[in-house]
Amino acid sequence: MLEMEAMACPSPRASEGRSSESEARSWHSTAYSQIVHGEHPRKEEGSDANSVFKFATTFRRLSFCVLFATNLLWLLLTIAFALGGLDPINDRNIGEVGLNMPEDEYQLRANAYQQAKDEADLTLTVGKCLREDPVDPIQLFLMKGSFARRSRGNALSKGGLETLRSRENKILAESGWESRCNRLYTDSYPACHVDLGANVTNGDYVYLLADARGCRRPFSPVLFFEKYGDPEFRDIPGTVHKIRDARVDWRAFQDMLHKDFRVENMRSKILVSEIYAGTPRRNVSEYVSQEDLGLVSQGLSISWYSDTHEEKEFDHLSHWIEANLGSWLDRQFRETPYRTLYSYAGYDPVDDRVLGDLLLLFASIIFIIAYLWYYTGSLFITCCGIFQIFTSFFGANLIYRYCWPTPDGLGYNYFTLFCALALFIIMGIGADDLFVYWDTWLGSATHAYKTVAHRTSHVYSHAASAMAVTSATTVLAFLSNLSSPFIGIRTFGIFSALLVIVNYLAVATFFPVAVLVYDVYFDHQAYWCGPLCASCWTLFIAGHKEDEEAHQNENNDDPDLAAAAAAPLSSDDDDDDDARIN
Numbered sequence: 160m161l162e163m164e165a166m167a168c169p170s171p172r173a174s175e176g177r178s179s180e181s182e183a184r185s186w187h188s189t190a191y192s193q194i195v196h197g198e199h200p201r202k203e204e205g206s207d208a209n210s211v212f213k214f215a216t217t218f219r220r221l222s223f224c225v226l227f228a229t230n231l232l233w234l235l236l237t238i239a240f241a242l243g244g245l246d247p248i249n250d251r252n253i254g255e256v257g258l259n260m261p262e263d264e265y266q267l268r269a270n271a272y273q274q275a276k277d278e279a280d281l282t283l284t285v286g287k288c289l290r291e292d293p294v295d296p297i298q299l300f301l302m303k304g305s306f307a308r309r310s311r312g313n314a315l316s317k318g319g320l321e322t323l324r325s326r327e328n329k330i331l332a333e334s335g336w337e338s339r340c341n342r343l344y345t346d347s348y349p350a351c352h353v354d355l356g357a358n359v360t361n362g363d364y365v366y367l368l369a370d371a372r373g374c375r376r377p378f379s380p381v382l383f384f385e386k387y388g389d390p391e392f393r394d395i396p397g398t399v400h401k402i403r404d405a406r407v408d409w410r411a412f413q414d415m416l417h418k419d420f421r422v423e424n425m426r427s428k429i430l431v432s433e434i435y436a437g438t439p440r441r442n443v444s445e446y447v448s449q450e451d452l453g454l455v456s457q458g459l460s461i462s463w464y465s466d467t468h469e470e471k472e473f474d475h476l477s478h479w480i481e482a483n484l485g486s487w488l489d490r491q492f493r494e495t496p497y498r499t500l501y502s503y504a505g506y507d508p509v510d511d512r513v514l515g516d517l518l519l520l521f522a523s524i525i526f527i528i529a530y531l532w533y534y535t536g537s538l539f540i541t542c543c544g545i546f547q548i549f550t551s552f553f554g555a556n557l558i559y560r561y562c563w564p565t566p567d568g569l570g571y572n573y574f575t576l577f578c579a580l581a582l583f584i585i586m587g588i589g590a591d592d593l594f595v596y597w598d599t600w601l602g603s604a605t606h607a608y609k610t611v612a613h614r615t616s617h618v619y620s621h622a623a624s625a626m627a628v629t630s631a632t633t634v635l636a637f638l639s640n641l642s643s644p645f646i647g648i649r650t651f652g653i654f655s656a657l658l659v660i661v662n663y664l665a666v667a668t669f670f671p672v673a674v675l676v677y678d679v680y681f682d683h684q685a686y687w688c689g690p691l692c693a694s695c696w697t698l699f700i701a702g703h704k705e706d707e708e709a710h711q712n713e714n715n716d717d718p719d720l721a722a723a724a725a726a727p728l729s730s731d732d733d734d735d736d737d738a739r740i741n
Contacts, residue, residue: 212612212619215672216679223676226669230547233554240557247560249574257575257647262566288351290437293341293375295476295504297484299326299432302498314497315416315427317392320381322497323430327377330434331370333483339476340374341437364388379432380415383408396425436504440472477505520582527590535597539681543673547665548589552582554665555657563653577651585658588633592666596622600674615675623667630663 215222240247260266301323304312313319330336343354353373358365366385369375376382384390386408389398402412403422413420416427480503491499524545531541559578561570599622608614637659640652 209612209616212616213610215675216610216612216615219672219676219679222672226672230550230554230665230669233550233557236557237553246572248556249560249572252573252575253579257573257577257650258645259647260644261646263644287439288342288344288348290340290342290440291344291348291351292438293435294438295473296378296433296435297330297480297504298502299323299379299434300500300502301326301430301432302428302500303496304428311426312428313426314430315380315395315420315425317395319430319497320384320392320395323379323432324381326491326499327379327381327432327434329487330484331374331377335479335483337372337374339436339440339479340372341435342373343369343375344373359386361386366390375435375437377432377434380412380430381432383412383415399425436476438469438472440475473504477503480504480506520580520586523583523586527586531590531593534594537677537681540597540673540677544590544593544666544670547669548585548662551589551662551665552585552658554661555654558657558661559650559654563657571650571653573646573650574654575647575650577647578654581651581655581658584655585662588630588659589662589666592626592630592663593670595626596666596670596674599625600678611675611679615671619671626663626666630659633659 237247261270301314301319302312303314303316303319314323331340343357344351345354346352354369355373356367356371357369357373359368364385364387366382367376383402384392384395384398387398387401387405389395392398399412399422403409415431417429420427484503488499488501492501528541528545531544532538535541556574559571560574563569563571565571596618599618603614603618606614606617608617634656637652637656640648643649643652
């Protein structure tokens with residue numbers, strides 16, 4: 160029976176009176192005792208501790224500062240590379256999901272064709288008039304009902320067509336659109352005579368291709384109804400039959416309607432309109448040098464303006480639409496009975512989704528910080544843990560950006576939405592590793608060790624191995640994405656695997672020293688100013704601690720003082736104590 164009671168006891172100290180703090184953490188010691196007396200027997204207490212742990216416990220301040228600076232170096236290098244123009248985090252693809260296949264034969268052919276089309280224009284022998292070429296349309300999708308198959312909405316009606324026309328006119332009348340619209344010309348470069356109010360004859364019908372400013376009319380069902388003599392939409396079935404019988408415009412007209420549209424039912428849930436901007440937005444002389452203009456006048460083919468200028472035009476148009484039409488388009492999207500979906504140059508709903516996800520990331524960060532603080536009872540430990548998680552992100556990114564082998568050399572210059580959202584993953588994994596080490600450290604408090612180095616060595620041997628196994632399986636799971644042909648999925652796997660590896664190295668080196676510093680110097684106190692301030696305070700406290708220990712050692716060397724300290728209380732002293740108690 161005594162033997163069974165001894166086995167049930169989690170430690171030799173269990174029979175002694177425990178403080179309230181030890182009782183509150185008794186479940187830690189029980190769990191820890193089951194581990195160390197079960198499949199993972201702890202080292203003999205008389206065995207020597209590893210020299211690394213002896214160094215860490217002997218030079219606590221130095222170890223903490225060196226490892227803190229090592230983790231901080233990832234962030235400092237990222238900032239230095241960014242200031243040096245090396246582009247450590249390429250955010251140009253941050254809004255992309257990455258579902259393209261750069262090694263696929265057909266994808267390569269499509270990319271080569273697009274690049275050749277962008278870089279060479281063999282038919283260009285003269286200059287360009289102002290906004291002569293149509294580009295980057297504002298697309299309106301007028302919808303009646305919903306996209307559900309059972310929805311019976313019909314936008315191909317008098318009300319739908321009139322609503323679409325009014326919304327087109329709103330955009331055309333917006334101040335500033337006249338300097339951005341696609342223009343029609345009666346004479347090409349260099350005369351460039353604008354075709355104001357261009358009338359076009361279609362048999363017995365006359366319609367306008369351009370307004371009084373020379374801006375091209377929207378390409379929509381409204382234009383076709385005007386072209387075929389029904390501008391008031393009085394005979395929709397008859398006009399549709401005219402367009403079908405003419406054949407020349409039938410395919411384009413069908414593309415503006417819902418895919419389920421049939422002549423027999425005359426129903427379409429959506430109507431599509433395209434309102435084109437024009438390029439080049441400014442005089443061609445602003446995009447080429449005077450020497451190149453001379454070549455143009457001689458009839459030679461040149462690239463009349465660069466991709467850089469085209470990107471500037473694109474950004475300018477996108478910002479203008481967002482500033483002048485963005486809120487109005489949002490209201491039309493909610494308008495009933497005809498809702499208007501829309502798209503325009505630079506509009507990417509993925510960006511809004513990314514922003515929403517990043518806000519969720521901040522919420523998760525706040526939750527993890529609050530829970531770490533609550534669970535550990537120390538703001539110092541919390542700040543050190545969050546600090547090493549964030550710096551591991553920058554460390555993994557530098558390895559991914561400059562060191563990972565790729566078909567084109569070293570480093571991926573491709574950072575997608577998936578890579579950015581890996582922050583969610585590492586927050587969970589990093590916090591998990593912190594809990595593993597912290598619980599193991601608390602569980603070891605009920606065991607007797609020769610030195611702090613022995614305790615640290617024992618805790619590390621259990622916690623680090625457990626974290627290594629879980630981290631290794633996670634890394635292998637992420638690396639399995641290397642088999643994917645999609646560049647976004649593949650790079651996500653590589654980046655996330657590197658993130659887990661760097662985080663494990665950080666939690667296996669920096670965090671144990673932070674816990675050691677906390678346990679020795681902080682005496683369960685927390686500091687609001689974070690790891691940097693706490694580390695400075697640690698240096699101050701550590702100096703005083705070592706001075707006190709040195710003073711105590713001097714007293715121990717004095718035999719008289721040592722004997723006085725070790726002498727038992729006299730009976731008189733006992734009587735005095737009893738009197739004070741009574």
